[in-house]
Amino acid sequence: xxxxxxxxxxxxxxxxxxxxxxxxxxxxxxxxxxxxxxxxxxxxxxxxxxxxxxxxxxxxxxxxxxxxxxxxxxxxxxxxxxxxxxxxxxxxxxxxxxxxxxxxxxxxxx
Amino acid sequence: xxxxxxxxxxxxxxxxxxxxxxxxxxxxxxxxxxxxxxxxxxxxxxxxxxxxxxxxxxxxxxxxxxxxxxxxxxxxxxxxxxxxxxxxxxxxxxxxxxxxxxxxxxxxxxxxxxxxxxxxxxxxxxx
Numbered sequence: 343x344x345x346x347x348x349x350x351x352x353x354x355x356x357x358x359x360x361x362x363x364x365x366x367x368x369x370x371x372x373x374x375x376x377x378x379x380x381x382x383x384x385x386x387x388x389x390x391x392x393x394x395x396x397x398x399x400x401x402x403x404x405x406x407x408x409x410x411x412x413x414x415x416x417x418x419x420x421x422x423x424x425x426x427x428x429x430x431x432x433x434x435x436x437x438x439x440x441x442x443x444x445x446x447x448x449x450x451x452x
Numbered sequence: 453x454x455x456x457x458x459x460x461x462x463x464x465x466x467x468x469x470x471x472x473x474x475x476x477x478x479x480x481x482x483x484x485x486x487x488x489x490x491x492x493x494x495x496x497x498x499x500x501x502x503x504x505x506x507x508x509x510x511x512x513x514x515x516x517x518x519x520x521x522x523x524x525x526x527x528x529x530x531x532x533x534x535x536x537x538x539x540x541x542x543x544x545x546x547x548x549x550x551x552x553x554x555x556x557x558x559x560x561x562x563x564x565x566x567x568x569x570x571x572x573x574x575x576x577x578x579x
Contacts, residue, residue, distance in 0.1 A: 374564060376564075377564060377565040377566075379566075386547055386569040386570065387549075387569055388569070389565050389566060392552055392563055392565035398565070398567055430496065432497075432565070434564040438511050439502055440499065441499035441502075443497040443498065443499065446496045
């Protein structure tokens with residue numbers, strides 16, 4: 343079973359800065375199977391990125407994903423107060439299908 | 453507008469059963485796989501189960517296998533989660549979510565993610 347480890351646990355930045363969130367897999371995975379979600383306090387999660395780098399519908403281009411193999415990154419540029427949230431990476435593993443989430447990174451805006 | 457609405461949550465004693473429902477609207481329900489994902493209080497997200505677009509196959513997390521059953525009624529655009537032998541560790545907000553990939557006209561376009569989520573329904577297992 344693949345384990346996803348996200349870092350840092352908490353990230354505190356100022357408006358306008360760039361956030362870099364990491365997701366590391368315990369073994370190499372296909373980038374097709376890597377997604378990122380945003381969960382604001384009291385809300386359901388929202389899909390940001392799928393296939394490691396494709397933005398979901400309606401997601402601003404301030405959000406971008408990259409990476410391959412075991413190391414994946416979510417980058418949020420020009421931070422806004424509304425970006426305060428937990429961010430989770432997720433991996434799909436086949437045969438049989440199962441989905442694994444990382445433990446999350448909390449983004450705070452100073 | 454694409455919409456998912458969960459219902460059926462509540463407080464239940466350990467060992468008892470509960471059935472959750474998820475009503476879908478705004479999209480062709482029978483073209484998409486559907487998931488249940490849960491979140492224990494103050495914790496992260498945990499995938500629970502997936503059912504394929506036509507209901508032919510179901511997949512479960514090890515933590516619920518043999519106790520939970522996912523099903524769907526495509527004529528009613530509704531997803532279900534039957535939860536038996538409930539434990540305290542099943543206490544969580546349960547979300548239904550639509551799979552990103554689509555199957556239509558005998559062809560499937562596989563993309564991996566969950567692009568629409570409900571607002572969640574809370575299940576508390578306590579004596």
